[in-house]
Amino acid sequence: METAASLRNEFYLSRQSDRESNARSYPRRFPLALKTAKGCTVTDVEGRSYLDCLAGAGTLALGHNHPEVIAILKDVLSSGLPLHTLDLTTPVKDGFVSALFDTLPEGLRREAKIQFCSPSGSDAVEAAIKLAKTATGRTDIVAFTGAYHGMSQGSLSLMGSLGPKAAVGQLVPGTHFFPYPYSYRCPFGRGGEETAKLAGDYFERALKDPEGGINRPAAVILEAVQGEGGVIPAPVEWLRKVRAVTAELGIPLILDEVQSGVGRTGSFYAFERAGIVPDIVVLSKAIGGGLPLAVVVYRSGLDVWKPGAHAGTFRGNQLAMAAGQKTFDIIARDGLVARAAEAGERLRGHLEAIAHRSAYVGEVRGAGLMLGIEVIDPLGCRDSAGRLPASTEAAGAVQAEAFRQGLILETGGRFGSVLRLLPPLIISNAEIDRVADILASAFDRLERKAA
Numbered sequence: 001m002e003t004a005a006s007l008r009n010e011f012y013l014s015r016q017s018d019r020e021s022n023a024r025s026y027p028r029r030f031p032l033a034l035k036t037a038k039g040c041t042v043t044d045v046e047g048r049s050y051l052d053c054l055a056g057a058g059t060l061a062l063g064h065n066h067p068e069v070i071a072i073l074k075d076v077l078s079s080g081l082p083l084h085t086l087d088l089t090t091p092v093k094d095g096f097v098s099a100l101f102d103t104l105p106e107g108l109r110r111e112a113k114i115q116f117c118s119p120s121g122s123d124a125v126e127a128a129i130k131l132a133k134t135a136t137g138r139t140d141i142v143a144f145t146g147a148y149h150g151m152s153q154g155s156l157s158l159m160g161s162l163g164p165k166a167a168v169g170q171l172v173p174g175t176h177f178f179p180y181p182y183s184y185r186c187p188f189g190r191g192g193e194e195t196a197k198l199a200g201d202y203f204e205r206a207l208k209d210p211e212g213g214i215n216r217p218a219a220v221i222l223e224a225v226q227g228e229g230g231v232i233p234a235p236v237e238w239l240r241k242v243r244a245v246t247a248e249l250g251i252p253l254i255l256d257e258v259q260s261g262v263g264r265t266g267s268f269y270a271f272e273r274a275g276i277v278p279d280i281v282v283l284s285k286a287i288g289g290g291l292p293l294a295v296v297v298y299r300s301g302l303d304v305w306k307p308g309a310h311a312g313t314f315r316g317n318q319l320a321m322a323a324g325q326k327t328f329d330i331i332a333r334d335g336l337v338a339r340a341a342e343a344g345e346r347l348r349g350h351l352e353a354i355a356h357r358s359a360y361v362g363e364v365r366g367a368g369l370m371l372g373i374e375v376i377d378p379l380g381c382r383d384s385a386g387r388l389p390a391s392t393e394a395a396g397a398v399q400a401e402a403f404r405q406g407l408i409l410e411t412g413g414r415f416g417s418v419l420r421l422l423p424p425l426i427i428s429n430a431e432i433d434r435v436a437d438i439l440a441s442a443f444d445r446l447e448r449k450a451a
């Protein structure tokens with residue numbers, strides 16, 4: 001029964017903070033209790049609506065409650081299909097696998113194998129690492145600065161950000177970090193096109209150096225566009241270099257497409273931009289059509305692990321598979337991959353116009369509808385490469401003001417200074433313009449406050 005209290009956000013928020021873990025995160029930045037959602041909009045219990053550019057951290061390719069996804073879920077629920085199936089097969093699962101394989105590049109599709117994982121990107125990363133270790137008989141893993149692969153102990157080991165690792169101490173040994181080609185804050189202090197060249201050459205030399213101190217790794221894992229790390233697209237030539245070197249040295253290359261996959265960056269997979277074919281692809285988020293699902297897809301030659309090598313109770317979510325297959329169908333039918341590229345260009349144009357006006361914007365970057373604004377302190381001291389410092393405070397102020405004006409967007413990157421936009425692929429032009437208006441107004445307010 002609705003009471004006056006239960007109509008207030010505060011009622012739920014205070015109960016949440018009393019009862020839920022101190023590790024809760026999003027409610028601290030978005031203090032609301034959600035009631036309904038449709039498309040790109042969520043509405044709280046007080047009736048206030050927000051444009052959702054977080055969209056389940058990039059999960060909701062078709063937005064909230066897409067009518068055709070809801071319809072297929074209802075069909076499955078009324079069909080008598082068992083909802084819990086471990087990893088036993090069903091017609092729904094079979095259809096999902098076929099639809100997913102159809103999205104793979106030719107070079108992988110021909111010999112693809114799939115492993116269903118417990119339903120989180122982190123568990124799929126764990127599976128990918130275990131698979132590569134088993135197949136190669138090696139132990140070490142190479143990851144990159146700024147990487148985000150999840151929060152379980154193994155995937156956390158591969159994370160660039162030191163904060164979440166600090167409290168848990170020693171993680172998986174044999175993890176090595178190489179510089180990711182983040183040209184705006186170049187790990188070599190150079191920038192521009194030089195960053196990708198230097199990062200690629202260093203990667204090659206270090207792995208080929210018999211005195212480089214790094215055992216031949218079991219795998220190299222990377223995001224073709226880093227998400228949580230600050231929306232950093234890897235240049236095509238660097239991706240090609242990493243692919244060429246790993247192929248030459250017989251090192252399985254894992255592409256983590258958990259966030260960047262399923263059309264988000266304007267190609268179905270972000271690695272397609274470079275025309276490379278990975279050995280292992282990690283997928284979660286959008287593949288379940290909004291419901292929990294995670295898989296690893298890999299070349300059949302790696303499939304040497306033993307039966308039960310990566311078991312788990314919840315690997316048979318039939319509703320997620322049906323919703324996922326429907327999502328793939330709609331993306332193909334409605335040309336949403338191309339639409340993500342086009343919509344991304346429109347949004348990016350707006351963000352660049354804001355950058356032009358505001359001294360607080362260091363860089364606008366990204367691919368398709370995975371965009372970021374790196375926020376800087378215009379009054380700070382330049383570093384040796386001439387860059388102004390990242391500003392956690394200014395990014396937080398824009399995020400809070402945007403929220404006040406009805407826009408939900410996350411921050412990430414170094415010092416939380418990058419505003420991240422991950423709207424549903426179905427976002428309309430009018431919604432894009434509204435997102436940009438709110439952001440422009442939030443940056444204007446920042447400028448006025450500083451003046």
Ligand SMILES: Cc1ncc(COP(=O)(O)O)c(C=O)c1O
Nearest residue numbers: 120121122148149150256258259
């Ligand atoms: C690239 C990438 N890999 C892995 C993960 C972990 O996925 P999950 O949060 O479902 O464990 C994420 C989550 O944001 C991600 O962005």
